[in-house]
Amino acid sequence: MILQIALLSGLVIFSVLAILSKDLLKSAISLAIASLLLGIIFFRMSAPYAGVFEISVVAGLITVLFILTIALTKAEGDVREAKLAKLVFPLFFVIFILIDVFVMKSLLQKIPALPETAEQGTFGDVLWKQRTFDLVGQLAVILAGVFSVLALFRKRDKNE
Amino acid sequence: MGFAAGLIFVGVYCLLAMKNVIKLFIGIEVISKGVSLALLAGGFVRKNTLLAQSLVITFIVVEVSLVATALAIIINIYKHTKSLDIRKLTKLKG
Numbered sequence: 001m002i003l004q005i006a007l008l009s010g011l012v013i014f015s016v017l018a019i020l021s022k023d024l025l026k027s028a029i030s031l032a033i034a035s036l037l038l039g040i041i042f043f044r045m046s047a048p049y050a051g052v053f054e055i056s057v058v059a060g061l062i063t064v065l066f067i068l069t070i071a072l073t074k075a076e077g078d079v080r081e082a083k084l085a086k087l088v089f090p091l092f093f094v095i096f097i098l099i100d101v102f103v104m105k106s107l108l109q110k111i112p113a114l115p116e117t118a119e120q121g122t123f124g125d126v127l128w129k130q131r132t133f134d135l136v137g138q139l140a141v142i143l144a145g146v147f148s149v150l151a152l153f154r155k156r157d158k159n160e
Numbered sequence: 161m162g163f164a165a166g167l168i169f170v171g172v173y174c175l176l177a178m179k180n181v182i183k184l185f186i187g188i189e190v191i192s193k194g195v196s197l198a199l200l201a202g203g204f205v206r207k208n209t210l211l212a213q214s215l216v217i218t219f220i221v222v223e224v225s226l227v228a229t230a231l232a233i234i235i236n237i238y239k240h241t242k243s244l245d246i247r248k249l250t251k252l253k254g
Contacts, residue, residue, distance in 0.1 A: 008163040011197075015167055015190045019174040019183065027186050038193055042216075045204045050216040054196070057220055062189070062227050069231045070182065073238045085177035096169045104162045126210040127217070134214065138221045145225025152232040 004044060011037045016093070020086055028066040035059035049123055161201055167194030181234050181244045185227075192223050 011034050018030035035058040042051035121129075128135070167190055174187030196216050203212020234244070241248045 012166050015170050018186050047209050047213045050213040053217050053220045065231050100162050100165050123210050127214040131214045134218045141222050141225050145228050148229045149232045
């Protein structure tokens with residue numbers, strides 16, 4: 001339980017670092033560490049497939065894409081962020097955490113527990129039989145992503 | 161669930177306060193982490209981890225194609241405006 005809370009706190013702290021850090025590269029690496037921690041949390045919640053996807057795809061592939069974009073744009077010091085936004089953030093964050101803890105405590109006591117339905121079969125059964133339509137959607141989304149990237153990077157004709 | 165709400169708050173704050181396009185996108189990523197954590201925590205409480213896992217995997221696949229497209233758009237924005245500042249994106253000219 002303590003380890004779980006430590007992992008979750010680490011996840012939130014690294015996410016905060018990712019948005020507050022001035023250097024974009026450090027932000028991307030903090031985001032990768034946050035993904036890694038989320039993957040470990042998934043493993044501990046007995047969801048190994050989601051954990052593997054989170055670590056390999058989100059912590060690996062997306063970080064590489066981010067670093068590639070940062071290297072291609074090379075405009076790190078270019079954008080001036082408002083200093084007030086960073087100064088005010090801790091205040092808002094503490095207020096939000098207080099509200100969060102208050103709401104969660106009240107919810108834990110009042111909402112009746114839902115009946116638990118134990119699952120049967122394996123992960124493969126659930127993914128391929130129950131959620132078949134999701135897989136079609138996933139394929140459509142991947143194809144849409146590929147075509148959109150191709151469209152965005154196509155070379156323009158001289159007449160355009 | 162409380163931690164997932166915290167992550168979503170951090171992401172929304174980033175979307176509201178930051179000016180760099182890549183930072184905004186990092187905010188979207190943080191929100192997506194919060195959402196996937198909430199999905200799996202819901203499944204874990206109901207002992208429906210398998211279904212929650214399949215939903216999280218679908219979500220991650222969608223997220224990857226979103227990231228690829230959005231980063232391509234960001235590179236195109238940089239080519240057009242020579243800057244990553246969201247305030248310079250005031251003209252909707254191609």
